[in-house]
Amino acid sequence: MQALLNEILDEVRPLIGQGKVADYIPALASIVPDQLGIAVYGNDGQLHVAGDARTPFSIQSISKVFSLVQAIGHSGEDIWQRLGHEPSGQPFNSLVQLEFERGRPRNPFINAGALVICDINQSRYAAPALSMRDFVRRLSDNPEVTVDNHVAESEYQHRARNAAAAYLMQSFGNFHNEVEAVLRSYFSCCALRMSCVDLARAFGFLANQGFCQHSGEQVLSPRQSKQINAIMATSGLYDEAGNFAYRVGLPGKSGVGGGIVAVVPGQFSVCVWSPELNAAGNSLAGMKALELLSQRIGWSVF
Ligand SMILES: NC(=O)CC[C@H](N)C(=O)O
Numbered sequence: 001m002q003a004l005l006n007e008i009l010d011e012v013r014p015l016i017g018q019g020k021v022a023d024y025i026p027a028l029a030s031i032v033p034d035q036l037g038i039a040v041y042g043n044d045g046q047l048h049v050a051g052d053a054r055t056p057f058s059i060q061s062i063s064k065v066f067s068l069v070q071a072i073g074h075s076g077e078d079i080w081q082r083l084g085h086e087p088s089g090q091p092f093n094s095l096v097q098l099e100f101e102r103g104r105p106r107n108p109f110i111n112a113g114a115l116v117i118c119d120i121n122q123s124r125y126a127a128p129a130l131s132m133r134d135f136v137r138r139l140s141d142n143p144e145v146t147v148d149n150h151v152a153e154s155e156y157q158h159r160a161r162n163a164a165a166a167y168l169m170q171s172f173g174n175f176h177n178e179v180e181a182v183l184r185s186y187f188s189c190c191a192l193r194m195s196c197v198d199l200a201r202a203f204g205f206l207a208n209q210g211f212c213q214h215s216g217e218q219v220l221s222p223r224q225s226k227q228i229n230a231i232m233a234t235s236g237l238y239d240e241a242g243n244f245a246y247r248v249g250l251p252g253k254s255g256v257g258g259g260i261v262a263v264v265p266g267q268f269s270v271c272v273w274s275p276e277l278n279a280a281g282n283s284l285a286g287m288k289a290l291e292l293l294s295q296r297i298g299w300s301v302f
Helices: 002-015 060-081 096-100 111-124 128-140 149-157 160-171 179-190 196-202 222-235 238-247 284-297
Strands: 037-042 047-051 192-194 252-254 259-264 268-273
Touching: 002 037, 002 047, 002 284, 037 196, 047 196, 060 111, 060 128, 060 179, 060 222, 060 252, 060 259, 096 160, 111 128, 111 160, 111 179, 128 179, 128 192, 128 196, 149 179, 160 179, 179 192, 192 196, 196 259, 196 268, 222 238, 222 252, 238 284, 259 284, 268 284
Parallel strands: none
Antiparallel strands: 037 047, 037 268, 252 259, 259 268
């Protein structure tokens, strides 16, 4: 595995320079673009890393999985009264479908859906941002995971689109808490800083029937963890979910910080990071690295 990871990073490194780092959040625009890392965390507890696997980065939309896991954990199937689990075929921040579908987001991994999930969590926790931080610290086995307040503030200053989605949902009666407070919670989840190692560990339970082996916690039931993997497989990469299924064939979740996490159920979780994105907002080199990994191990959920 170690040799394979080194080989994959060498193969994808030439792609750096062909993508573009996210700059619609100004605090993300200054990232050094030529960073590249990968970490694989096996169900046997073994960790394999290559490149910049221990450098923390902004997890952005990868946090939507953690928010969903929290919400399913305390509210179970009830959450589906507020949103769907169908792919959207739309960019992550699209508003068009939301108006047509009367304020009910297609799935929890587009921004509108994640905002509804944060609204559900806001009703549940006294300090939602802190509960999230502590949750991911446990899942990643790293008590040093923190929120980058500079990024969170920058997102809040440039919140127009996310605010528009939230207020639109409020107008349809699908938002229960004060919009600005939920936006703050949402941005603080997105602004968590974690490394490939942290994220591979934190997603381990999804490869392991809902059981997190380092914390000894049954985070979700086996059935619920299968359901999260299904939503990642159909909606984890926005309007590129089909392409990701075709090329990689694994449940995955990306973020505009350049991270992508993928799950090989029963075997391992993997996180790859390279900040330059393609037109759909997914890591360019990261996609390629996961494609090579699934090809070389000869395994996909399909
Ligand atoms: N796709 C992403 O990673 C988007 C997350 C980002 N925080 C936003 O709301 O726009």
